Amino acid sequence: MFALTPTHTGRPTGRGRISTALTRFLTHCATVGETVPEVVTLAETISFWREEIGNAVFYGLSNATAEGVNRLIKLVYRSAFGLTNVANQQRRARYAASRLSRPLWLRTATTPEHTR
Structure with a gap:
């Protein structure tokens, strides 16, 4: 995800690439990490904050x-x-x-x- 940020790549990132990266991550967590409770919790948190994470990556904002x-x-x-x-x-x-x-x-x- 962070490799897609405009500050890292030097060029704007499309919402489609961000959505694809998030989907790939959540799919990986659901298949590989389904038996690890911490990975499941992480995936649930990422899924809950999906829009906000996408906006942060899209606009390159950070606190x-x-x-x-x-x-x-x-x-x-x-x-x-x-x-x-x-x-x-x-x-x-x-x-x-x-x-x-x-x-x-x-x-x-x-x-x-x-x-x-």
């Missing part, structure tokens, strides 16, 4: 950026466990999550190799 920022914020909060100043903890999380929107001179904390 990976939001998930990455959430993971980073959780990491900052975990590393600050036990600290009592909530405002500083929130400030650290905002600073870590906004690193790409900072001016260029604030991005690097170390000197690049070629300038040493």
Whole structure:
């Protein structure tokens, strides 16, 4: 499925190819994985979310950026466990999550190799 995304292939994907790939996957799960309860559950979930998965592949959309920022914020909060100043903890999380929107001179904390 992910090999069909426009961001992966560089060209638009038709709904027919997406539907065919989903059908092939569900058929494979029904024949090969019918005795494995986890595969059956996965196939049921994919079947339930079929339209949404098709739209995500068709439009090349992903929530990976939001998930990455959430993971980073959780990491900052975990590393600050036990600290009592909530405002500083929130400030650290905002600073870590906004690193790409900072001016260029604030991005690097170390000197690049070629300038040493």
